[in-house]
Amino acid sequence: MLGDDYQVQHAPWDRTDGGAKDSNYGLQCLHLFLHTAMLEPTRYDVIIFNFGMHDIDYSGNHSEEYVTTAEYAKNLRAIKSILLSTGAKVGYVLTTPVPYNTSLNDRVIRYNNKARDVMEEYPTVATADLYTWVIEVCGVPPYFNCNIADKQPSPHYKPAGYEYLSERVKDLIIDLKRDESPQFWKRQELFVSILQVLQFGLYRSTHSSHKVKLT
Numbered sequence: 001m002l003g004d005d006y007q008v009q010h011a012p013w014d015r016t017d018g019g020a021k022d023s024n025y026g027l028q029c030l031h032l033f034l035h036t037a038m039l040e041p042t043r044y045d046v047i048i049f050n051f052g053m054h055d056i057d058y059s060g061n062h063s064e065e066y067v068t069t070a071e072y073a074k075n076l077r078a079i080k081s082i083l084l085s086t087g088a089k090v091g092y093v094l095t096t097p098v099p100y101n102t103s104l105n106d107r108v109i110r111y112n113n114k115a116r117d118v119m120e121e122y123p124t125v126a127t128a129d130l131y132t133w134v135i136e137v138c139g140v141p142p143y144f145n146c147n148i149a150d151k152q153p154s155p156h157y158k159p160a161g162y163e164y165l166s167e168r169v170k171d172l173i174i175d176l177k178r179d180e181s182p183q184f185w186k187r188q189e190l191f192v193s194i195l196q197v198l199q200f201g202l203y204r205s206t207h208s209s210h211k212v213k214l215t
Contacts (some may be wrong), residue, residue, distance in 0.1 A: 002090070003207060010161075018056060019052050020053070022051065022065040022067050023052075023067055023071075023076060024052075024065075024067055025068065026051050026079060027075050027078055027079055028074070028081060030082055032085075034086065043087070044088040045089060046088060046089045046090075046176050047083050047088045047089070047090050048092070048093060049079065049083065049092060050093045050095060051072075051075070051095075051096070052072075052094075052095030052111050052112065053098075053108075053155060054184055055067040056104060056107040056108060056111060058104055058155055063132050069114050070109060071119070072115075073114045073115075073118050076115055076119075077121070081133065085159075090117065090126075090176075091125060091172045091176050092119050092127045093113055093114065093168075093169060094115060094127060094130050094131045095111060095115075096106050096130050096155065096157070096165070097131060097134055097135060097138070097141050098141060098155050099138065099143050099144065099149055099153075099154075099155065100141070100142060100153035101141070101142070101144065102141055102151045102154030103155070104143055105141040108131065109131075119133070124173060125165070126172060126176060127167075128171070128172040130140060130165055130168055130169075132179050133168050134148070134165070141188060147160070148160055166175050
């Protein structure tokens with residue numbers, strides 16, 4: 001989808017679900033996320049990240065993952081700082097809706113607002129609004145039948161839905177690289193790390209479990 005100028009990297013242990021968890025976990029394991037799948041040190045030109053769906057404990061089955069909005073903002077602020085310190089262009093994607101539960105979806109909205117505020121703090125980080133991107137197709141929750149959403153109750157998506165979401169992520173990556181000089185493309189490969197991008201499946205639809213080469 002990105003073309004042949006990009007090499008997409010995964011979290012070291014990611015093979016199926018993107019390794020998605022809460023922002024406490026993300027902050028704790030960030031040094032590992034910044035390695036290759038073979039645990040090799042590397043340098044990234046673009047890093048896209050998201051936390052949120054697990055922070056709200058959307059399933060109700062993992063109370064240990066629940067993070068308050070204050071702690072969530074604190075974690076995102078720390079993660080953002082570390083990612084920017086790598087020298088990479090950094091982008092954030094807002095969490096998508098919880099279709100089947102308005103109370104949980106209200107949490108998503110509150111956490112997205114916190115995330116947007118953190119990303120707008122200096123130094124700013126560009127944000128892709130996947131929440132709005134979804135409701136433009138599915139409407140405002142609750143909804144139980146949308147052509148891009150998985151069978152309800154679920155916050156996941158059909159393959160066509162993940163392809164739809166990945167279009168916006170692709171646009172964010174391209175926007176982040178738009179200001180690079182033309183010589184950049186001749187000098188080096190472009191490495192893209194997509195960390196915890198949305199709940200598990202976007203990993204699968206945007207790229208495979210091995211490196212994707214694009215130059």
